[in-house]
Amino acid sequence: MSPIAARARWAGTVLLGAVASAALVALFSRLEARWVGVCWVALVPWLWILDRTRSWREALFAGGAFALSFTAAVFGWFPEALHSYSQAPLPLCWLALLALAPLMELQFFTFALVRHHLRRTVSTGAWWRIPLLSALVYVGTEALCPKLFAETLGQGFFPSESLRQVADLAGAHGLTLMLLLGNECVFAAGKALVTRQGARRVLAPVAVLVVLLLGGVGYGTWRIHQVALAEARERPLVVGVVQANITKYEKLAAELGTYDVVRMILDTHYQLSDALLRERPVDLLIWPETVYPTTFGTPKSEAGAEFDAELTGFVSEHRVPLLFGTYDLEQEREYNAAMFLGPGREGTLTRSAYRKTMLFPLTEWVPEAIDTPWLRERLPWTGYWKRGPGPRTLAVSLREGRPLTLAPLICYESIFPDYVAEEARQGAELIVTLSNDSWFQGTPAPRLHLMHAGFRSIETRLPQVRVTNSGISALISATGEVLAEVPDDHRASLALTVPVTPRLSTVMVVWGDWLRPTALGVSLLWLLVPGVLARRRGKTGGYFRAA
Incomplete structure (x- = not known):
């Protein structure tokens, strides 16, 4: 040969x-x-x-x-x-x-x-x-x-x-x-x-x-x-989640106009939430990533101010704490954020925000060293968001005043073990992930993303509520078991009974990855x-x- x-x-x-x-x-x-x-x-x-x-x-x-x-x-x-x-x-x-x-x-x-x-x-x-x-x-x-x-x-x-x-x-x-x-x-x-x-x-x-x-x-x-x-010794939470299955906001805005799209998104979430709350009171209501597709609290127009007032009115009227995805604006720097609104004393609202840090390269964030007009012209789909300050917990007050410390994650962040472990070290009691996997609808990606979320719950021994625009929304136990889910490409609202786990020590939380x-x-x-x-x-x- x-x-x-x-x-x-x-x-x-x-x-x-x-x-x-x-x-x-x-x-x-x-x-x-x-x-x-x-x-x-x-x-x-x-x-x-x-x-x-x-x-x-x-x-x-x-x-x-x-x-x-x-x-x-x-x-x-x-x-x-x-x-x-x-x-x-x-x-x-x-x-x-x-x-x-x-x-x-x-x-x-x-x-x-x-x-x-x-x-x-x-x-x-x-x-x-x-x-x-x-x-x-x-x-x-x-x-x-x-x-x-x-x-x-x-x-x-x-x-x-x-x-x-x-x-x-x-x-x-x-x-x-x-x-x-x-x-x-x-x-x-x-x-x-x-x-x-x-x-x-x-x-x-x-x-x-x-x-x-x-x-x-x-x-x-x-x-x-x-x-x-450990779970048997704690009183569970009731968390409401809404998956409206509305996707491709940019395409809808081009067809219908920005105002009408925001109007449709909010009305759909109001309707699904109303139906859920009539069936059962919840300790916390959660909507997915960027469900409020404009800046909250710093409106850019009269219409934006109208939407802000409407959303705060919804929380006040229903007396239900709400966590939702939106944009957060500070000195012309815009962030992908999770915003918490909760009923306070004498009719006031408490408000706190978490800013996403781990942004997906190019589609969400472009490093300043390569962020040039030349690049933007050739890749018009690149993102403009800025990076948040890193792992942070949110201390929130639930219905009837019950305190809870959340480990908030937005989409891509759920694949990083060290990031979630740091939030666990800060005293988190529940992981809450807001995500938008609609770009990968119909592919294995939503299931793979859910698997990553499951590993984060195992590594920290914390339960997790995962809420997405189009799937897969889920309740994940501290053992990684998916206790309930809304499949990809479905619309639904669910009241989830979340088994709270007292902090169990793990090597991954103590030493990280x-x-x-x-x-x-x-x-x-x-x-x-x-x-x-x-x-x-x-x-x-x-x-x-x-x-």
């Missing part, structure tokens, strides 16, 4: 293994319980490819093949959503996604390179170092990747009620570490069995896999029991220190020989 034919055959084999693993990952990325078991074997075809690499170039190629296959299989819905939002040509949207894949999925390259290096340098008796150090490098590299969707493989365990509880120790990346080691165990046992390496080489990785599985399930079962006991930087530091020391010591010993030995 000619060298060119041999290389082509090798490349085809690599692509086949990468595509096979990517297809398996795509199955468990659906977040359905029936596919959770695939998490333990999804990487085995790719590991088989990596075990056959003969040079760092081949390892690099294998990493790139999986990065592209993974991105296309798991995020294949994104180019269509980007095309719909920006009107950019669909092929260009696909090209942008795949071009960014090596940067966003850098962990596949470092994992492949380090694993190849270790296979050549680690002795047979210390084989366990290969999977452990490779997994630490993988998790550590994810701390450096600019991931738009904060995805990590361990999120595939979310449908498992018991295994996902491990996230309060080390977040979803702790589950990624478990998944990587589990796949290495399956691969090692299978390889030993096929090559007839003896019962010990087969049983050792199987035993490690069993320990991982039983340890995760056992810990999760214990934490679920703890949460249930600690695993990734720790894994990065440990793996770098493990890889670099032996080489440095060897060079120093070589220099010292050379000096004494010369003497």
Whole structure:
């Protein structure tokens, strides 16, 4: 066989293994319980490819093949959503996604390179170092990747009620570490069995896999029991949520006019809220992100002042505290905000605001360093909002004066573990997320966003009420269970009975997102220190020989 034919055959084999693993990952990325078991074997075809690499170039190629296959299989819905939002040509949207894949999925390259290096340098008796150090490098590299969707493989365990509880120790990346080691165990046992390496080489990785599985399930079962006991001691809240399923405000404004659109949005929310309040009194009423699509409290027109007065009148008349999404204006700086209005003493209203900090790049916020007329002209859909001051809690007074400290989040912020952990450290008792996922309506994105929200509740052991414009609005328990939801592309108003959980300590709240930087530091020391010591010993030995 000619060298060119041999290389082509090798490349085809690599692509086949990468595509096979990517297809398996795509199955468990659906977040359905029936596919959770695939998490333990999804990487085995790719590991088989990596075990056959003969040079760092081949390892690099294998990493790139999986990065592209993974991105296309798991995020294949994104180019269509980007095309719909920006009107950019669909092929260009696909090209942008795949071009960014090596940067966003850098962990596949470092994992492949380090694993190849270790296979050549680690002795047979210390084989366990290969999977452990490779997994630490993988998790550590994810701390450096600019991931738009904060995805990590361990999120595939979310449908498992018991295994996902491990996230309060080390977040979803702790589950990624478990998944990587589990796949290495399956691969090692299978390889030993096929090559007839003896019962010990087969049983050792199987035993490690069993320990991982039983340890995760056992810990999760214990934490679920703890949460249930804590919830039973507290009086629940009743929270009303409204999902009106009105989307694409800009398009509606162009067709109907801005005033008529705001009028329609508010009237719809008034009607849905009235119907809800007639059925049952609520402690707090919540409307979604940017539901009041203009500045509240600093009106820009007479019509804006009219809408402000109408909304405050609604709260006063119904005597119900309201949290809603709007814009907040300060000295010509505009913020995406959550505004709280509550009945005060002698007919007055209390008011407080939370400003969104973690803005989605370009669509909501453009860094000042690149914010130029040239960019705005070519990307007219870029946003003008400014960043808020960071994690903040809201101390609010509910119906009948009951105090409550909220951890407010707006849309994109719910994917950042450290951000939510900081609000928990500030004394939050309930996470409230206002979101607008309508740009991704009809794609897997709303379900993926809900999964992120679930992990934030597990990591902080706080219940969460999530309210969106078009879905998925939900009530999430402190164990990540979705207790109630309004599906994507539906209109509804619900009264949710929220089980309040007294503050349960978690490693994630105390230490934050600690695993990734720790894994990065440990793996770098493990890889670099032996080489440095060897060079120093070589220099010292050379000096004494010369003497």
